[in-house]
Amino acid sequence: MTFLLPGQPVPVRTPTTIGPGVYLKHGQLRASLAGTLADDPNQTPAIHRQRPHPPAPNSLILGTVTRLSPLHAVVAISVVDGIPLPAGEEFMGMIRTQDIRATERDKVKTTDCFRGGDVVKGLVISLGDARSYYITTARNDLGVIFATSEAGATMEPVSWQEMRCPITGRIEKRKCAKPENL
């Protein structure tokens, strides 16, 4: 392992692909982060650094639903790619109705899929507009992963469209994510 500083040349013979934390300028591969580089010459040169980063297309996010409208749900993104963001520094995301589910997109009602306060797992599809990132939940493993019922209890999913309150037994509509261990 070699410790490198930003701007320091990376000792690699012939780079074919470039990983994060390094850059190529005037034919010279250099580090752009302070950190250690794996010595394996067959690997793509990269310096990995665990730090909160802004969402990018294809990053998996967790967020809380803050606002609902007939056209979209607004989400405050608090975890990006498994790394939590510092408190109070959430990024704003938006799930448009056509991105909620994969089938029957035209019949979707946002209020039948999300409620305020739900924790949602989603995938960033684009950088979106100035205000928010566009997020999709149109996949089996994406959707609501945590929600409380009107009675205040944590609900459990019974199908991909419904959740049940353990206290009252009432069923509420959500676009549920498929639990990971099933």
Added chain:
Amino acid sequence: MAQNPFDRRRINGPEESFLPVFEPGQERPTTWNARCGRQSTDIRQIFLQPGLISQANGSAYIETEKTKLACAVYGPRQSKSTTYSEKGKLNIEVKFAPFSCTRRRYPLHDAEDRSLAVAIHQSIASSVRLELFPKSTIDVFITIIENDGIEGCVASGAIAASTALADAGIEMFGLVTSCSAAVRGDDIRLDPTEEETNTSDGVVVVACMPALSSITNVWQSGRITAEVTLRCMEMCQDRCIDIHSVIAHSLSSMNKAP
């Protein structure tokens, strides 16, 4: 805060006032006083410590004798602006502590912190890979705890900001180091103190990335010939290489510690 003390119906005096000076000003000495303990090409010793502010993503504290400042980096966080931008924004704010200067500083923004922030922004901006942070802002807050010459603050501020950015793990093309020089006649002094800059003909501040051997910022004020300016820049660049090894040492020892 209390009510606005400004009342338009009264004749308002200035906020602070000083006794007029009746004596004729002192004769400007023709030469600088001898420096104690260092040559004219020597810079003051630097103490640099990254990671002192725990709640910031990255931070650095720098001390060169009587210039002391702390720098904190937050972000990348979501940009508050309403326009979409493909590149990230680097936001630098400089604040003077009320006790940082010989005369008390009011804890409000004035023109000086902004010009300092602009100079430091110019030194740092081209080193940060802002294209990797679309729609985001990186906030850099610099607090000047003790001030010994504005030029020294610009140079130390750029060094601290660059170290703090590296500590925060923000992608950069290279580390930025900076050094100042004061000129008086044919005499050039590197890393001048406030007293030396006040009695000089002119001042040069150079910021560069020694790893890429490129200059990011040159700031020259006062009356200096082009020839002397170029000589100052060369001397500053030589010192910047020394400062680069100081940053390298502090960052690598920081990395080994945990």
